[in-house]
Amino acid sequence: xxxxxxxxxxxxxxxxxxxxxxxxxxxxxxxxxxxxxxxxxxxxxxxxxxxxxxxxxxxxxxxxxxxxxxxxxxxxxxxxxxxxxxxxxxxxxxxxxxxxxxxxxxxxxxx
Numbered sequence: 001x002x003x004x005x006x007x008x009x010x011x012x013x014x015x016x017x018x019x020x021x022x023x024x025x026x027x028x029x030x031x032x033x034x035x036x037x038x039x040x041x042x043x044x045x046x047x048x049x050x051x052x053x054x055x056x057x058x059x060x061x062x063x064x065x066x067x068x069x070x071x072x073x074x075x076x077x078x079x080x081x082x083x084x085x086x087x088x089x090x091x092x093x094x095x096x097x098x099x100x101x102x103x104x105x106x107x108x109x110x111x
Contacts, residue, residue: 007066016058023054 010016027050031043038046 006069007062010062010065016062019058020051020054024051027051 024047027047031038031046035043
């Protein structure tokens with residue numbers, strides 16, 4: 001669940017689309033500036049291949065980010081919250097018991 005939400009957030013952020021768009025326009029500018037050396041068919045194929053390669057690299061980067069994503073921090077945070085709640089419940093029970101004991105002592109002293 002956490003990894004799915006994280007990967008969906010990364011995808012929706014548009015970082016990879018921006019990366020691909022920058023690579024596409026950089027390749028387009030490269031072929032435009034060097035139009036004397038390439039035929040139009042080579043330029044179109046070059047732009048398409050570079051864009052496909054950049055899309056593949058971005059997918060590999062996303063899979064690497066997901067595979068290296070560590071759940072240990074989330075697990076430790078969850079354990080800390082769980083233990084904190086248990087400690088708080090125990091402290092509340094102890095304070096209630098102390099109040100009840102003090103009330104019983106006061107009643108015994110009054111009688």
